[in-house]
Amino acid sequence: MAHDHLIEMLDLDAEVLHEYVRDLIGWVGREAADRPRIVDLGAGSGTASLALARELPGATVTAVDIAPEMLAHLRGRADAAGLGDRIRTVEADLDQPWPDLGPTDLIWAASSMHHMADPADALASAFAALRPGGLLVIAELESFPRFLTGTVDEDVELRGHAEAAKRRHEAGMHMHENWGDRMSQAGFTSVTERHFDIDLRPPLPASAARYAQVALGRMRHGLEGRLSPSDSAALERIVAGLIARDDLSVRTERTVWLARR
Template sequence: MAHDHLIELLDLDAEVLHAYHHDLIGWVGREAADTPRIADLGAGSGTGSLALARDLPGAEITAVDVSPEMLAHLRSRADAAGLGQRIRTLEADLDQPWPDLGPIDVLWAASAMHHMADPGQALVSAFGALRPGGLLVIAELESFPRFLTGTADEGAEERGHAAMAKRRQEAGLHMHENWGERITRAGFTAVTERHFDVDLRPPLPPAAARYAEVSLLRMCHGLDGRLPSADLAALEKAAAGLVGRTDLSVRTERTVWLARR
């Protein structure tokens, strides 16, 4: 799938799951310094950076990502939202020695840690980047969004997710790690774990149908040649006919860890 579709998917995730993101940032805001300096690790399309800047008016954010395309999109969105003065971008590969981020009060890593080649080393780098008393935030997906639960296409969607999980495992992604244990091993203290169970039922806003469409098409693209043709055809057909459906839902699980240096 084209790079711009991944950007759209990340943007739609923030829009459709806005209640989750707002709840999470509110929790972080209560635990962070009054005017925190935040580094958004693996910032992607900027959904985290923008939400942090909006919901924490005193925050200054450094958005870090390896992709110049993502950072250009993020910069455009920040400027359009009038937040450009409080969000700076930094191109960096966090699997390499980390750049100097300056004094940091909060390290925000949303769906980023599982991409790290060596999560243990990344957490050591995170510990070194934070000021004493600073806050580490790791948010990870326990399950990717399901949209067709309770419909005739539920089985094909579940088989697609199972095949995608196998592909991620083969690619070496660190899904479902014991992040609490890893965080403690890196030297952090006061580790708190919180589970978010997102279950959005119809009627849903129009953006939810597009979110489902882009997600399912991305799945089809990733599983071409790896999924039985009947399941692939069912998912492609479902993705093509989502607008106007009244039986879509959005179900996903996220787990978040907060810890102190």
């Protein structure tokens, strides 16, 4: 069930933030080789794999993830979209020595690098996997989506985000790294950085309310025992009533780095 909700949240993230995804894929496509061989690290539910295969003619994608449930979902989506012959899946733990992924023109790592146990080792593996001139793309969250800005429930959501940030820090996640510097240290050149400030205001489509419901529901579940009883109860009430609200917004920040081997 936990994987089901994560899959749904990742799919909704791409649906609700489709303009950001389209802008990012377009930018990467202009920089990538013709008919690139792409590796999607930590591919999750497959949104990026499908978008890259769809938007870059002739591209083939190897989607790598540690979770077989994610890869099964991804394969189903690829087949349904008629892209199954251009997307293959590989189950692998990227904190271990990487499998042979074949000649690679583009490595895509969206919201996956911060999970790596040793970022320097992961970047060295990426450098080794790429052909000379190949492209590494790292996209990371500067802030997780906020849905209740300017509403009476804003403070509860902010306290939840603050506690979730502490939990990620305790878990050793590499949030807010300067990935551009790390890429340069790993031997990459021509590092380019872009910041995306996403601010979607009401009225929003029904998918945004469901996105908020799944995201805040996962927050509440993940912070069980860490929030005050009053904040936990407030989040439960908020989640239950999100679908009927018309005051939701979606605010988040993403930073993307491109670099060449």
